[in-house]
């Protein structure tokens with residue numbers, strides 16, 4: 001697996017805020033230079049690299065005279081608008097030492113969940129790559145509101161890896177890998193957390209406690225694990241390592257924790273249904289329909305529907321939930337919400353001919369939990 005990452009033709013490298021910024025000093029230019037050295041070396045060895053760089057909010061804290069990472073949306077957005085400018089400039093300066101041009105790509109969640117925007121972002125990334133420029137991607141924090149945020153750049157990086165058809169994802173943080181507990185804490189038994197070098201499946205995560213992040217990071221270890229799961233579905237292996245070991249991580253992947261990818265990656269459409277699209281509503285299923293959909297992988301028929309929530313339309317992604325509200329699957333609705341409301345609980349042969357297709361077809365359905 002490490003071989004696969006070491007030799008990947010195209011790599012997305014995500015760098016966390018804690019690896020780039022300091023609360024009092026703002027951006028750490030020396031650390032940025034060292035990262036650019038490692039990234040440039042990988043490009044010169046023949047790989048295409050896309051950088052996903054956090055740090056806009058962290059870089060805006062000191063220039064605005066703030067004492068700690070803001071928690072309210074408006075101040076976070078103000079800090080990001082100041083910090084993103086400094087961040088992009090700093091990456092430009094670090095790569096200019098090698099004559100390498102940098103392009104800034106700011107994305108909102110909608111750019112990934114909306115399939116036509118998705119194609120635009122993909123085209124820009126492709127063209128930057130073919131022109132020999134390195135894309136530096138971040139969330140467009142100043143326009144993203146709470147509801148439409150990716151929430152964390154680990155997820156954004158995993159989505160970009162899928163979108164750009166990357167062969168590997170490298171997450172660089174202030175921690176040197178995944179531990180079985182928060183490495184900053186000592187357990188009640190006085191035991192220190194242990195590093196897990198390889199995650200091949202859910203069984204390797206038994207008993208692992210994924211804690212919160214540092215003062216500058218956002219999602220902590222839980223968001224890295226979620227991003228690794230998402231990448232696994234996209235068929236992309238992940239390496240989690242310390243930013244201070246970037247040179248080694250990018251040269252031979254011999255450090256940190258590796259997460260295996262699924263052998264059979266989800267199709268682009270199923271990946272989109274499962275991970276990228278925002279659910280526009282919910283369809284509530286009776287127990288028989290839950291079993292048919294989640295265990296027997298059947299299409300959802302009107303007879304098994306007991307409720308409809310939200311205003312969604314034909315072609316939108318919806319969540320399929322059981323009667324306790326637990327999400328069992330996600331899928332593409334074949335009708336508008338008001339049509340489905342009129343079909344609730346009815347057998348197919350009782351419905352008019354134009355409403356006799358399944359509510360969600362099995363080909364458009366991805367099981368989330370059994």
Ligand SMILES: Nc1ncnc2c1ncn2[C@@H]1O[C@H](COP(=O)(O)OP(=O)(O)O)[C@@H](O)[C@H]1O
Pocket residue numbers: 015016017018019054172173174175177178179180181182183184208209210211212213214215216217218219220221
């Ligand atoms: N099980 C764990 N293994 C490794 N690190 C953990 C774990 N639980 C919590 N952490 C903490 O998560 C932090 C990394 O998350 P975060 O601060 O969000 O990083 P980044 O800014 O790189 O996204 C580390 O500093 C580490 O202390």
Ligand SMILES: N[C@@H](CCC(=O)OP(=O)(O)O)C(=O)O
Pocket residue numbers: 015016017018053054055056057058080138139141151152153154213216217218219220
């Ligand atoms: N877009 C935000 C980053 C949010 C984020 O996920 O941060 P991190 O957990 O440090 O990767 C910023 O640039 O400050």
